[in-house]
Amino acid sequence: MPELALPAEDRADGRDKSRAVLTVDLSALAQNWRVLKRRAGDAACAAVVKADAYGLGLAPVAKKLLATGCGHFFVAHLSEAESLRAITPNARIFALNGLPPGSAALFARKDLYPVLGSLPEIEEWAAFCRAEGHKFGAALHIDTGMNRLGLAKADFPAALNLLDAFAPKLIMSHFVSAEDASAPRNRAQIERFEQACALFPAMPASLSNSSGMYLAEAPFFDLTRPGYALYGGNPTPGSDNPMRRVVSLEAFILQVRDIRAGEAAGYNARWTAPSRRRLATIGLGYADGFLRSASCGEIGAEVFAGGAFCPVVGRISMDLSIIDITEAAPLQRGDRVEILGDAICIDDLGRWSGTIGYEILTDLGRRHKRVYVGG
Structure with a gap:
């Protein structure tokens, strides 16, 4: 039976007119990052690309952001960090979900930074660094009110005693209600984070997610971590969206x-x-x-x-x-x-x-x- 000829538009569409079409505008993504970078001022502007870049595809999204000038990335899991390292050999990559037991060598081998949010994680990372005779980099996560991940205030003294074993690259926390600009807890979290930063050795600090970047207090510190806004989500609910549709x-x-x-x-x-x-x-x-x-x-x-x-x-x-x-x-x-x-x-x-x-x-x-x- 001869092969049936298809119109060019059908061939280009994969011959399946029952399948929905998802279009991702990478130029709009890049423009959103530029808008956020300008808003961050002197602070660096990272990109959160966890969950396969919020479902839009890690490889095309990360490559576009790299080409636009982004040099810091945040993912959730070690596996995501490994995938991202294969795309970019030089960017700083942080894994937000911390250090899974026994994974220190994998992080170190690929120059990935676990975000350490508990004493057991810090102890394991410090022990690994001492055993290897090298101060590998990591970030510290401070809990300022989420009660999800992060060091509690009572953990600070023990954590401070372990910091000389590795190279702290970042101290960070996470807003609970940044999308609600009127929430009093936003100011309270900023104050708690500032107090924690004063207790730890000087290192870059990061608090603001997408909505946090639009709070009146402008808590940019040294590094901002937008995610949702990059992909066209509104970081200012109730107001006009400053982001382009992606x-x-x-x-x-x-x-x-x-x-x-x-x-x-x-x-x-x-x-x-x-x-x-x-x-x-x-x-x-x-x-x-x-x-x-x-x-x-x-x-x-x-x-x-x-x-x-x-x-x-x-x-x-x-x-x-x-x-x-x-x-x-x-x-x-x-x-x-x-x-x-x-x-x-x-x-x-x-x-x-x-x-x-x-x-x-x-x-x-x-x-x-x-x-x-x-x-």
């Missing part, structure tokens, strides 16, 4: 149908048509990061298609979702609908889904056709 997500319409008033749609018939409606089924579900919690309910998600916002109706399933296109311009099989883009941002979709934009980003599925522009 992510777009479009899905295809697989089928269009008309239903009568009283007919149901989706699993368990959770939605019933109040009048004659036109519905479209799109190739996007919770396996693709379109969260089930965004199904119709008190809030519910919308998509943008045919010049109108179209609500999701019925329950979002693993691979498919149903939208009401009655009020939109005529749409047909094969047309694209916007899930994220100019009309809908990640914070919008997070709110409609009963969560935050961070979860939307990091849950974007692996089945999408990924397109990188501005690289």
Whole structure:
């Protein structure tokens, strides 16, 4: 049987019109880093690229940030740090989740810095450095109110006695409520961090995440650590977003149908048509990061298609979702609908889904056709 010829646009699209298209604008990512670097002033501006660069792809994101001038990176796990080291041989790479037992040699071999947040971690790192006869670098994590990771004030004396065994490269802490500029705990955390810095030997200090960089107190210290804002998330909730959009997500319409008033749609018939409606089924579900919690309910998600916002109706399933296109311009099989883009941002979709934009980003599925522009 002869091979069927396909239109050029179909060949370029991977021949699969049922798969959603995720577009990552690397030039917008770079511009966001530049905006944050200017805001940081004399402080260095790092990039948090944990969780595969918030789901957008560690390699393309890190390479673009390196080319833009970023030289400090933060990840969560040792495995992420190792992957990043393969991309950049010279950047400073910090692993936020600390030192897993028995992993010191791996960190040292690849010149990676564990962020030490407990006495057992500091003791193990110090013992390793003494055994090797070399002061390898590491960071110190101070707990100023999160009660998650980090040294408590009672740990300071013992920690201070161990610092001469290795090379402290950074002292850091993490805000609890930086996205709420009115929260009194922000000022309290800054003061606790300043007090801790005064007790430890002089070294670069870091406190601000994305939202922390927009607090009136401007607690930049020596190094800032933006993550979410780099990827287009709003670091100033309730105000205009100073960041450029980085992510777009479009899905295809697989089928269009008309239903009568009283007919149901989706699993368990959770939605019933109040009048004659036109519905479209799109190739996007919770396996693709379109969260089930965004199904119709008190809030519910919308998509943008045919010049109108179209609500999701019925329950979002693993691979498919149903939208009401009655009020939109005529749409047909094969047309694209916007899930994220100019009309809908990640914070919008997070709110409609009963969560935050961070979860939307990091849950974007692996089945999408990924397109990188501005690289």
